[in-house]
Amino acid sequence: MKAIIKNIIMGASVAILLSGCMTPKTVAYFPELTDGEILTLAQSKGIVLKPADKLSIIVNTKSADLNNVLNLPVTSQIIGYTALQSTNQSRGSSGYTIDAEGYIDFPIIGKVKASGLTRAELAAHLKEALNENSVAKDAVVTVEYLNLGFSVIGEVRTPGFYPFDNDKTTLLQALSKAGDMTIYGDRNKVKVLRMKENGQQETYVLSLQNAEAMAKSPAYILQQNDIIYVQPNNYRQRQAANANDTTTGSFWISAVSVLTTILVLIFK
Structure with a gap:
């Protein structure tokens, strides 16, 4: 009986822990990129001057x-x-x-x-x-x-406004300036918000797990006043939404840990 109870508790603990984990594949950049692979970048003149620059x-x-x-x-x-x-x-x-x-x-x-x-x-x-x-x-x-740059916000280590130091700054260079993504950044949905001269804002969604598609995006080479938003991944969103909720994984991990300790002491 003791062994059965212990096995049930240990199984529940492992299941909860696994449910909250992020796999290496979802964290890595360009997992499918191979040695020597050549990518064709989208044609771009770089930064094109606009009114108010x-x-x-x-x-x-x-x-x-x-x-x-x-x-x-x-x-x-x-x-x-x-x-x-x-x-x-x-x-x-x-x-x-x-x-x-x-x-x-x-x-x-x-x-x-x-x-x-x-x-x-x-x-x-x-x-x-x-x-x-x-x-x-x-x-x-x-x-x-003098006043041209881009902003990086969301799940990066040092969000903020960064001035351009060259004519063709890429999305990867921008993320590097911001200290790279945190472990909680969604690699599949990095958004670049770009203001048009007609006052409208266009949104591009790039995946850092698809190198070919990212390189071909017109937003890979940044323009002035671009805003890069790294949204939180599902794990981070669940953490934020359920910070005080007793249904979160962290609550149940703690609960199972305490319960395991009590039962071990009882049946020892």
Whole structure:
């Protein structure tokens, strides 16, 4: 009789423990990816500039006076005090915000279309315009992002907003910046929320357990203001929903443990 009761209790304990476990297959990334396998990525220009994007545009020529004209003053904030300092060095920062029509207002040249271009295309366009308008034939134009980035939220170790440091940041690189997923992140349903210029939001759902489909997704290469949401897996959702519920696995594991101890003491 003692042996039967013990076997029943041990069987119940094992069943409860197994029901709450996550298998290695559901935790691993790309379990089907093999050595040497080549994936074709979705075609992407990378980050395409849009209205409200803020850019640093630095123009360097052989003329220091011309540099002062082409480069906006640098504004520095020191405990509530604003100091304007003119610069003719490449370390200066010229901030331009793309207007609602997609243009920036550039010194001497005037209105320049920026929306729809990459930063490399904009730099080439400005250099060509400076040459065509006989402003500078030897200009070196550098365009950098000032307010462009992406957000990572949900089941990651360090959620937050991260600025872009290259033109083609991938979903995997973004997750890496956020410290990777936690063990409770759903590898099959990573959502990328993307704002369109018409004010609508488009949602892409990517699976980190299907490398081929992920690589072909237009959301694999991120755009400015993308929001990456790693939703909790089923195990985590059950934990949250039943945190104070006596029907949860953790409650029954504790209950079985106590009951086992009592019965062992009784029938010892």
